[in-house]
Amino acid sequence: MLDSLPPRVSIYEVSPRDGLQNEATPVDLASKKLLIESLIGAGLKRIEVSSFVSPRWVPQLADAESVLTDEIPPEGVRFSALCPNSKGLERAMSVGLKEIAIFLSSSETHNHKNLNRSTERSLDVYEELVALALEANIRVRAYVSTVWGCPYEGTVPVNRALSIAQRLLEFGCYEISLGDTIGVGTPRQTRDICQLFASEIGVDRLALHLHDTRGTALANALVGLECGFQTFDASVAGIGGCPYAPGAAGNLATEDLTYMLDGLGIETGIHLPALVEAGRVAARILHRPLPGKVHQAGLPRRRRPS
Ligand code: HMG
Ligand code: MG
Numbered sequence: 001m002l003d004s005l006p007p008r009v010s011i012y013e014v015s016p017r018d019g020l021q022n023e024a025t026p027v028d029l030a031s032k033k034l035l036i037e038s039l040i041g042a043g044l045k046r047i048e049v050s051s052f053v054s055p056r057w058v059p060q061l062a063d064a065e066s067v068l069t070d071e072i073p074p075e076g077v078r079f080s081a082l083c084p085n086s087k088g089l090e091r092a093m094s095v096g097l098k099e100i101a102i103f104l105s106s107s108e109t110h111n112h113k114n115l116n117r118s119t120e121r122s123l124d125v126y127e128e129l130v131a132l133a134l135e136a137n138i139r140v141r142a143y144v145s146t147v148w149g150c151p152y153e154g155t156v157p158v159n160r161a162l163s164i165a166q167r168l169l170e171f172g173c174y175e176i177s178l179g180d181t182i183g184v185g186t187p188r189q190t191r192d193i194c195q196l197f198a199s200e201i202g203v204d205r206l207a208l209h210l211h212d213t214r215g216t217a218l219a220n221a222l223v224g225l226e227c228g229f230q231t232f233d234a235s236v237a238g239i240g241g242c243p244y245a246p247g248a249a250g251n252l253a254t255e256d257l258t259y260m261l262d263g264l265g266i267e268t269g270i271h272l273p274a275l276v277e278a279g280r281v282a283a284r285i286l287h288r289p290l291p292g293k294v295h296q297a298g299l300p301r302r303r304r305p306s
Helices: 015-019 029-041 064-070 087-093 107-113 119-135 158-171 188-200 215-226 254-263 271-287 293-297
Strands: 010-013 046-051 079-084 099-105 139-145 176-179 208-212 229-235
Touching: 010 254, 015 029, 015 046, 015 119, 029 046, 029 064, 029 271, 046 064, 046 099, 064 087, 064 254, 087 119, 099 107, 099 119, 099 254, 107 119, 107 139, 107 158, 119 139, 119 158, 119 215, 119 229, 139 158, 176 188, 176 215, 176 229, 188 215, 208 215, 215 254, 229 254
Parallel strands: 010 046, 010 229, 046 079, 079 099, 099 139, 139 176, 176 208, 208 229
Antiparallel strands: none
16 A cells, blocks of 8 residues: 555546536636636646536636636646537637546446536537647647446446546547545545556546545545555545536545645655635635535644744
């Protein structure tokens, strides 16, 4: 155990998107921009800043264009946003976004609830969408959701997620993020999933997207590291959840993940005290206690900046 972990890990921050998409109280534009700036200040290099989805379906992120207007990522920082169809791509292109993320579920029912179409239809839409995006020099990441379990169907055969992921890679997506959308995963299941995907696809093109509904996200991330995964999605202070996945709590908290990685001597490029500050920004914006453990406890004394 802990013998052959990767020397560095890339963290893909989802708080401005996954974190805010399920908030009951609207968050104003200035607060969203402040959160993004705090995340950049903490050293995050990949940030999912919003969603170009239907504003009727996710009104919380209806201001995606405004979030990106005048928001030029500093050198080395990449912004991305969810995009379900060509209308979303047009919107992303109108503000010069250079990366989008497409998404679908390995379970049919969640896919219908989330995207109002079948998984097969989603793949057809995405085949065309990825081609259009690549033609316009836009990189495409993809999520496969409900890999560990579906809120409507329960356990989902993992081979289904695998064949979906393989098709998305054939379309030209550069990375597949495997989602434990409702946070049901446990370490042995995670090991089986990670080993299968690692051997069939290769860890260079994979990421883990873990929700912490049942307190197992960090344990599952450690299992992912042991299987060689080097990219992890996380959300500052542990905010997040899919509005169309009942019971989905927040994501793995970026501070908790970074704290663990720092302790393991794994490089992330993130300045943990500044990240804790970004979590405080999130708490001020959302006016409620947030679930992340490091966010709640703070850093131990030896880690505080002098
Ligand atoms: P639909 O209602 O079937 O759409 O929704 P439609 O194509 O029939 O269009 C209906 C109307 O919506 C039309 O307007 C379209 O123009 C408009 P009208 O003519 O009636 O005025 N419309 C749009 N407007 C703006 N931007 C767009 C867009 N598309 C259509 N992109 C649709 C289908 C896919 C659009 C809808 O179901 C949708 O937006 N779903 C997104 C739901 C979502 O964002 N869920 C949360 C993210 S997924 C998640 O959290 C999981 C993840 O974190 C990973 C994990 O945890 O596993 C990623
Ligand atoms: Mg999610």
